Amino acid sequence: MNMGTNTSSTDNAxxxxxxxxxxxxxxxxxxxxTNDERAAFxxxxxxxxxxxxxxxxxxxxxxxxxxxxREPKWVEAANRALLRPKPRPxxxxxxxWAGAAACACALLVVLVWTPRWLTRSTEPxxxxxxxxxxxxxxxxxxxxxxxxLDTNSAVVVRYDEQARRVDLLRGQAQFKVHGNHAxxxxxxxxxxxxxxxxxxxxxxxxxxxxNVTLIExxxxxxxxxxxxxxxxxxxxxxxxxAFDLAGHISAVEPADVQTAESWPEGRLxxxxxxLSDLVTEINRYSTTQLEIGDPSLQDLRVxxxxxxxxxxxxxxxxxxxxxxxxxxxxxxRIVLLRRR
Numbered sequence: 390m391n392m393g394t395n396t397s398s399t400d401n402a403x404x405x406x407x408x409x410x411x412x413x414x415x416x417x418x419x420x421x422x423t424n425d426e427r428a429a430f431x432x433x434x435x436x437x438x439x440x441x442x443x444x445x446x447x448x449x450x451x452x453x454x455x456x457x458x459r460e461p462k463w464v465e466a467a468n469r470a471l472l473r474p475k476p477r478p479x480x481x482x483x484x485x486w487a488g489a490a491a492c493a494c495a496l497l498v499v500l501v502w503t504p505r506w507l508t509r510s511t512e513p514x515x516x517x518x519x520x521x522x523x524x525x526x527x528x529x530x531x532x533x534x535x536x537x538l539d540t541n542s543a544v545v546v547r548y549d550e551q552a553r554r555v556d557l558l559r560g561q562a563q564f565k566v567h568g569n570h571a572x573x574x575x576x577x578x579x580x581x582x583x584x585x586x587x588x589x590x591x592x593x594x595x596x597x598x599x600n601v602t603l604i605e606x607x608x609x610x611x612x613x614x615x616x617x618x619x620x621x622x623x624x625x626x627x628x629x630x631a632f633d634l635a636g637h638i639s640a641v642e643p644a645d646v647q648t649a650e651s652w653p654e655g656r657l658x659x660x661x662x663x664l665s666d667l668v669t670e671i672n673r674y675s676t677t678q679l680e681i682g683d684p685s686l687q688d689l690r691v692x693x694x695x696x697x698x699x700x701x702x703x704x705x706x707x708x709x710x711x712x713x714x715x716x717x718x719x720x721x722r723i724v725l726l727r728r729r
Contacts, residue, residue, distance in 0.1 A: 409433075410443040417543070417558065424522055424676065445514050515547035520560070523674045523698040525655060533567035534574065537653040539593075540674045540698070561593035563653050566606075580636050581612035590624075591649055602629040602644045612636035657697040664689040664711075668725070674698040682724035686713065 413430050416422055434440050520526050520538045528536040528546070532553060536544060542560025555564070557578040566574045568587020576583040578592055578599050588606030592599065601610060603624040613619040614636035622630055622638045629644035651658040659667055665687045668679045674697045681687055689711060696702045704715045704723065714728040 410440070413444065422559070427519075427521070515545040515556070517543065517545045519543035522676055525653065532569070532572075535565045537563040539563075539652060557592055557594065559594055561591065561652075563589075563591045565589045580614045580634065581610060581632050584609040584611070598631045598633045600629065600631045602646075602649045603627070604644070604646055604649055610638060612638060651694070652697065655697060657695045658693075659695070660692050661690050662692070663687065664691050664713075664725075667691050667695075671695070671697060671700065671703055675700050677721050677723060679703075680722065680724045682716070683727045686725060686727055689713075
């Protein structure tokens with residue numbers, strides 16, 4: 390779904406219901422939003438010019454509310470410090486962080502619930518890009534950076550003089566960032582930000598957490614949620630971490646770089662995965678869904694390289710390499726049973 394270029398629709402008269410636009414916006418942010426629901430949204434958007442205008446206003450509300458986490462100088466300074474070769478300890482400013490976080494969180498609540506106040510912003514509304522199930526899309530940006538969108542993913546790209554900003558709305562994306570210390574590249578995702586200079590990294594939204602994998606370079610991660618103290622962390626090449634819906638950042642761990650590098654090429658490299666985890670991942674790429682019909686197969690360990698959007702090829706490999714039999718229940722449902 391490409392909702393256009395960096396043009397503002399705030400001057401257009403709108404007859405669309407704000408509540409209707411808000412319901413669509415919330416639905417599209419849900420991880421389990423179906424293809425049929427997204428198609429219905431596209432039809433609603435095309436039905437009346439006022440629908441696009443109202444949706445743009447709501448999109449601006451999302452942008453400016455998220456901006457409360459980035460725009461203050463304390464956020465920008467902290468992220469820049471984490472990206473310097475010899476970072477200044479951010480925890481020395483703990484008292485200031487607590488006060489600033491409270492202000493930012495209060496502003497966030499107001500902004501989310503009063504979208505019409507925010508249509509006065511002169512900043513660009515941004516351009517939205519999205520993929521459907523099984524689709525990968527590569528975006529070449531004006532600064533020489535690039536984004537690879539995974540299956541069922543969406544981003545909004547907004548560049549201005551202060552920062553290069555991308556909002557990851559759902560799914561997974563890979564970012565290869567053209568270096569420019571004076572013009573930071575910031576990914577806004579759920580309740581946190583990922584700030585880069587010249588890096589190669591991936592961000593993925595799952596049901597209960599956001600996962601960040603750094604393949605090359607350095608990253609600064611910051612989170613802020615109402616009722617919780619802001620948190621920060623940094624990553625070096627080959628590291629990963631996650632932060633949950635409350636903004637808590639996990640310990641830094643070694644990244645599975647081989648798996649990370651494979652999905653933008655349409656491959657899925659797995660090492661000793663549970664079959665249930667593999668099925669969950671393959672189902673992200675297809676409208677034909679796999680199910681495990683025999684509970685004894687749930688913890689079966691699987692390793693190999695699979696074409697993530699080719700269910701037939703996946704089934705062929707599973708039936709050749711493991712005691713698995715596939716039963717086609719319908720055009721869109723296949724049950725995996727233990728071969729006798």
